[in-house]
Amino acid sequence: MGENTTVAKVRAQLVPAEFNLKETVAHAPTDGYVTQVILRPEMMAVPLPLKPVMTFVHQEEQIYIGAFRQNSLLRLEPGFKADFIFRAQPGKTFKGEVIEVMPAIGESQIQASGVLYGTELLTRQGRPLVKFKITDDLSSYKLPQGTNVEIAVYSDSFEHVSVMRKVLIRMKSWQNYLFLDH
Numbered sequence: 188m189g190e191n192t193t194v195a196k197v198r199a200q201l202v203p204a205e206f207n208l209k210e211t212v213a214h215a216p217t218d219g220y221v222t223q224v225i226l227r228p229e230m231m232a233v234p235l236p237l238k239p240v241m242t243f244v245h246q247e248e249q250i251y252i253g254a255f256r257q258n259s260l261l262r263l264e265p266g267f268k269a270d271f272i273f274r275a276q277p278g279k280t281f282k283g284e285v286i287e288v289m290p291a292i293g294e295s296q297i298q299a300s301g302v303l304y305g306t307e308l309l310t311r312q313g314r315p316l317v318k319f320k321i322t323d324d325l326s327s328y329k330l331p332q333g334t335n336v337e338i339a340v341y342s343d344s345f346e347h348v349s350v351m352r353k354v355l356i357r358m359k360s361w362q363n364y365l366f367l368d369h
Contacts, residue, residue, distance in 0.1 A: 219245040253338045254314035262342035277363035283321040
């Protein structure tokens, strides 16, 4: 007696499926890890991912991004010292410095679309982004990437005002013991 045709058909599909699974490789762009994996069996991943199926977190030196008013650009330079306070770490301040003022802001980008732009494009005032690094050791603190941080930058002018700003940022850090958002 022969094999059931349905079983034979499924077995024939199994061979290329096992081959495809064996040949499937996910390449990481750098050292890091995948987080929040939502990918499940039978989901389709394609070679040209317009929507990635995994979120990759790079394991490299952490940088922090701050958004500032445009008139603050007068006093933002690489190497300027900064203090950081995290809501998750009330009463603590951390030292760091400016790495780079990003060369463009989102409002400078206009995409060719076949649509006429109106004056509402001119009313948006974007905030320049600035890269920072923290020079203090944060390894003992459990701060996930994306944690809210407030940054005070100290320029090379008006140093007498910097003392007041340092006191204010520390006072603000102590306020993080209060949960005023509920």
